[in-house]
Amino acid sequence: MKIKVAGEVKEVKEGLTLTELIEIEQVETPQYVTVSLNEEFVESGSFAETVLKDGDDVEFLYFMGGGR
Amino acid sequence: MKITIQRSEYEKMLAHARNERPNEACGLIAGRDVEGVRQIVTVYLLTNIDHTNEHFSIDPREQLLAIKQMRKDGLVPLGNWHSHPETPARPSEEDKRLANDSKASYLILSLAQEDHPVLHAFHVEGAQGEKTVRKEELIIVEEAS
Numbered sequence: 001m002k003i004k005v006a007g008e009v010k011e012v013k014e015g016l017t018l019t020e021l022i023e024i025e026q027v028e029t030p031q032y033v034t035v036s037l038n039e040e041f042v043e044s045g046s047f048a049e050t051v052l053k054d055g056d057d058v059e060f061l062y063f064m065g066g067g068r
Numbered sequence: 069m070k071i072t073i074q075r076s077e078y079e080k081m082l083a084h085a086r087n088e089r090p091n092e093a094c095g096l097i098a099g100r101d102v103e104g105v106r107q108i109v110t111v112y113l114l115t116n117i118d119h120t121n122e123h124f125s126i127d128p129r130e131q132l133l134a135i136k137q138m139r140k141d142g143l144v145p146l147g148n149w150h151s152h153p154e155t156p157a158r159p160s161e162e163d164k165r166l167a168n169d170s171k172a173s174y175l176i177l178s179l180a181q182e183d184h185p186v187l188h189a190f191h192v193e194g195a196q197g198e199k200t201v202r203k204e205e206l207i208i209v210e211e212a213s
Contacts, residue, residue, distance in 0.1 A: 007139045029168040034128050041128065059132060062169045064148045065118070065125035067162035068092070068155045 001054035018047040018058070027060055034061045070205045071146075071173055071189050073097075073108040078208050082185055084113045085151035085177050092116055092124040094150040096134050097175060098143040106146050106173060110138070116150075123162070124150045147172035147189075153179050157188040164199045167192035173204060 002009055003016075005025060012021070018037070022030050035042045036059045042050055052058070085093040094116045099109035112134040115127040126148065138145055147169070152160075157178035159167065167174055170193040178186040189204040 007136075028170060032166070032168040036132050039132065059135065061128055061131050061135070062172075063125070063128075063166065064094070064096075064131065065123065065162075065166045066150060066160065067123040068121070068152050068160050 001052075003052055003055065004057045006059060012052070016052045018042060018050040018052065021052065021058065022047065022060075025060070029062075032063045034063060035059070036061065069106060069173065069191060070104070070207070071106045071108060072207045072209045073111070073187075075208055075210050077108060077111040078187065080113070081111045081149060081177060081187075085153075085179060085185075088116070088151070089153050089179065090121045091119055092121060092151050092153060093177075094124040094126050094148065096126070096131065096138075096148050097146045097173065098134075098138040098141075099146050101144065101146070108146060109143055110141070111149065112137075121153050145172075147174055149175035149177060151177045151179055155180055157186040159190055159192065159201055164192055164201060165196065167199070170194075175206070 001014055002011055018035055027033055038057050095114040096112040097108045099107045114130040116124040117127045118125050135145060157176040174190045174192060176188055189206040191202045191204055192199055194200045
């Protein structure tokens with residue numbers, strides 16, 4: 001099936017979970033990454049059971065913050 | 069790494085940071101990476117959802133919209149920026165701890181001196197507790213009239 005990851009169309013296996021996609025994409029420090037799936041944010045505790053579907057649109061967003 | 073920013077985008081960032089005082093202001097930077105020079109084309113002014121003078125967290129929904137807009141405009145994300153209303157333009161311990169994208173440039177705009185704002189850029193990499201910070205060369209480019 002085909003999904004879009006950070007704006008790029010990719011061919012991935014059926015039944016791929018978000019956790020697996022994070023591994024495939026070698027996302028740095030995934031604990032600081034927010035995932036949006038079809039423009040909805042996914043709870044970090046749900047990555048393992050979130051199964052992707054053909055046509056899904058995934059974005060990885062680094063938490064961006066700091067302090068003085 | 070050398071970074072350039074158009075004067076008008078710098079002024080936009082500065083005006084927003086001044087307007088947001090006493091709180092920290094923040095946003096994203098986008099542009100092009102041309103032969104090792106990062107050219108900032110657009111500065112995004114996003115909401116600091118912490119609304120304090122001590123911290124910032126970029127609104128993730130605005131962050132998502134900005135990323136999508138960058139792509140539409142043919143730009144790439146280059147990093148983020150935030151202001152230090154009362155302290156120098158250098159990464160705090162919290163800034164370093166939360167800088168988790170080793171590909172990003174982190175810009176800090178100090179308003180500590182009213183008539184002398186200071187903007188610096190940094191690269192941060194390494195594991196938690198072992199982060200290394202390198203100052204990047206930042207040039208404000210005057211636009212052709």
